[in-house]
Amino acid sequence: MIAPFKVSYRQDLLLAKTPAAKASYAVLLVALAVIPLVMGEFYVGELGGLFIFAIAGVGLMLLTGYTGLVSLGHAAFLGIGAYAHAIMLAQGLPFLISLPMAGVITAAFGVAIGVPTLRMSGLYLAISTLAFGSIIGTVLQKWDALTGGFDGFAVRTPTILGWKIQGAMGTYYTSLIVLVLVIWLALNILRAPLGRAMVAIRDSEISAQSMGINLAVTKSIAFGVSAGITGLAGGLYAHYVRHLAPDSFDILLSIQLVTIVFIGGLGSMHGAIFGAVFMRLLPQAIAMVRDDLPFGLGRTPGLEPSLFGLILVLVIMFEPGGINGRWMKLKHWCKSFPLHRRAASRRQKSYAKSERLR
Amino acid sequence: MSIFVADEIAMNFGGIRAVEGVSFAVEPGEVFSIIGPNGAGKTTIFNMISRIYTPSAGRMMFDGADITNVPPHTIASLGIARTFQNIELFANASLLQNLLIGRHCHSKVGLLAQLGFTSAVRDAEIAHREKAEEVIEFLGVQRYRDQLIANLPYGVRKVVELGRALCIEPRLLLLDEPSSGLNVEETEEMGHWIGDIRRDLGVTIIMVEHDMKLVHMVSDRVLALASGRILALGTSSEVQNDPEVIRAYIGGAPA
Numbered sequence: 153m154i155a156p157f158k159v160s161y162r163q164d165l166l167l168a169k170t171p172a173a174k175a176s177y178a179v180l181l182v183a184l185a186v187i188p189l190v191m192g193e194f195y196v197g198e199l200g201g202l203f204i205f206a207i208a209g210v211g212l213m214l215l216t217g218y219t220g221l222v223s224l225g226h227a228a229f230l231g232i233g234a235y236a237h238a239i240m241l242a243q244g245l246p247f248l249i250s251l252p253m254a255g256v257i258t259a260a261f262g263v264a265i266g267v268p269t270l271r272m273s274g275l276y277l278a279i280s281t282l283a284f285g286s287i288i289g290t291v292l293q294k295w296d297a298l299t300g301g302f303d304g305f306a307v308r309t310p311t312i313l314g315w316k317i318q319g320a321m322g323t324y325y326t327s328l329i330v331l332v333l334v335i336w337l338a339l340n341i342l343r344a345p346l347g348r349a350m351v352a353i354r355d356s357e358i359s360a361q362s363m364g365i366n367l368a369v370t371k372s373i374a375f376g377v378s379a380g381i382t383g384l385a386g387g388l389y390a391h392y393v394r395h396l397a398p399d400s401f402d403i404l405l406s407i408q409l410v411t412i413v414f415i416g417g418l419g420s421m422h423g424a425i426f427g428a429v430f431m432r433l434l435p436q437a438i439a440m441v442r443d444d445l446p447f448g449l450g451r452t453p454g455l456e457p458s459l460f461g462l463i464l465v466l467v468i469m470f471e472p473g474g475i476n477g478r479w480m481k482l483k484h485w486c487k488s489f490p491l492h493r494r495a496a497s498r499r500q501k502s503y504a505k506s507e508r509l510r
Numbered sequence: 511m512s513i514f515v516a517d518e519i520a521m522n523f524g525g526i527r528a529v530e531g532v533s534f535a536v537e538p539g540e541v542f543s544i545i546g547p548n549g550a551g552k553t554t555i556f557n558m559i560s561r562i563y564t565p566s567a568g569r570m571m572f573d574g575a576d577i578t579n580v581p582p583h584t585i586a587s588l589g590i591a592r593t594f595q596n597i598e599l600f601a602n603a604s605l606l607q608n609l610l611i612g613r614h615c616h617s618k619v620g621l622l623a624q625l626g627f628t629s630a631v632r633d634a635e636i637a638h639r640e641k642a643e644e645v646i647e648f649l650g651v652q653r654y655r656d657q658l659i660a661n662l663p664y665g666v667r668k669v670v671e672l673g674r675a676l677c678i679e680p681r682l683l684l685l686d687e688p689s690s691g692l693n694v695e696e697t698e699e700m701g702h703w704i705g706d707i708r709r710d711l712g713v714t715i716i717m718v719e720h721d722m723k724l725v726h727m728v729s730d731r732v733l734a735l736a737s738g739r740i741l742a743l744g745t746s747s748e749v750q751n752d753p754e755v756i757r758a759y760i761g762g763a764p765a
């Protein structure tokens with residue numbers, strides 16, 4: 153746990169700053185690579201789904217956690233990515249072209265929705281993205297010729313270099329590779345000027361502007377990058393569900409994505425992953441105890457969404473740092489044991505800002 | 511030639527005239543203070559210079575170029591930096607990150623290069639870091655380098671905000687009440703820093719300030735405002751003894 157002695161500024165730009173961190177990520181990666189060889193198909197499939205949601209979580213984290221823009225329409229980006237990818241596959245485009253293309257197309261949609269919403273923030277932005285989400289949902293339903301309408305269509309099984317991407321194993325590995333790539337991209341953004349500009353906008357728009365940050369351009373880029381990453385997740389999601397239908401990209405999915413970033417912990421990439429793990433594990437946990445719950449509670453419809461809602465509220469009230477915040481506190485507690493003081497993790501009131509110009 | 515000229519600038523908010531036809535010129539290398547009672551229009555003038563507000567009338571020239579209508583985010587790259595009355599730092603970022611954001615107007619790497627974090631981006635980052643470290647050394651805040659702003663005491667935040675403005679490498683620095691919220695010692699320290707910035711870095715400073723001791727200590731010229739109009743302009747002692755200024759501050763028999 154001891155940080156190495158700093159001898160050059162280059163060290164601060166490394167992604168893994170200590171040999172211990174480097175080793176632990178390498179071990180994690182190796183473990184993830186061999187899991188499908190030892191675990192059953194069901195678990196591999198579920199993990200593949202988890203990776204897909206983690207990718208979308210990383211995308212939304214860049215927008216909500218780092219730029220401070222809340223989006224309740226990210227299911228639409230997931231949908232656009234899924235349909236774009238599946239349609240291009242059906243046209244005969246190879247996987248390695250159609251997936252990145254799906255990301256680019258979704259990014260273009262992200263910029264397009266980003267530009268008119270630039271002047272909004274907070275609740276108003278959330279409402280307009282919500283509207284955008286339901287518009288896209290309707291388009292997916294009604295545009296029969298392109299999307300197959302309500303019935304949707306089956307997603308073609310693609311091949312990469314002669315290897316068929318099918319079954320749990322195929323989704324698992326492709327999603328894992330894309331997830332690693334996306335995390336790398338996101339971390340690059342965060343250590344570059346763009347990432348700092350995003351954080352600056354989140355914390356104070358007025359001074360960001362006075363520091364030479366172009367609010368409109370930076371917010372549009374944030375929207376575009378976030379949507380593009382979510383679109384990649386969408387393309388993979390198409391393979392995960394294997395049959396696309398418009399009702400899978402509804403408001404509930406958007407709220408699940410928002411739940412990922414809030415419960416995981418805003419403003420941390422670990423948070424996006426933790427959040428996705430939590431979001432995918434909870435339904436499994438519910439399924440496991442469903443039959444043992446008293447009063448037939450387990451068979452109550454809407455148990456899952458209401459539990460999500462309850463947990464979201466509790467997290468926002470009691471642990472705004474989310475799972476990642478709890479994790480950091482735990483790490484700090486272990487490091488300083490037995491000298492930990494409770495005040496170290498107490499929330500502080502920050503100085504009030506009165507001169508708010510928007 | 512004057513580095514900054516305000517020519518009959520005015521600002522109306524609906525029916526309220528916050529600033530009415532104010533003109534002044536700031537010479538290179540001087541410390542120019544603006545004083546006045548609350549609501550005199552001091553911060554409004556700052557917000558006009560940093561282009562957050564667009565003047566209702568009048569023109570502003572910086573270094574011979576008209577800046578009345580340039581977009582606000584270009585002000586920094588022109589060489590105008592500012593601080594805020596109530597501190598507008600990026601609270602959930604470290605001190606170092608805050609200073610690096612001050613370097614934003616000097617960054618010229620493309621989006622795709624940033625996505626891949628190419629060696630060009632890395633070298634540029636290291637160059638920015640070196641500049642930020644110079645400022646950290648200048649202000650002596652090394653020990654807070656990696657701390658979040660939210661965890662720093664108020665006095666240090668004031669200094670960090672000054673540092674962030676210095677990272678822009680400005681030619682004109684706007685300080686909005688640099689002493690507000692500081693104790694007597696910290697205010698005096700701030701005065702020395704303002705002197706150092708002017709002397710060592712050759713930066714021209716326009717300052718809005720209430721603490722007359724600080725104003726007297728650092729300024730070459732003082733502009734007194736009341737209700738959006740100029741009351742007096744001159745050296746600190748001239749302005750402090752001006753009967754109009756005394757009347758605006760402590761009242762007096764109606765003329």
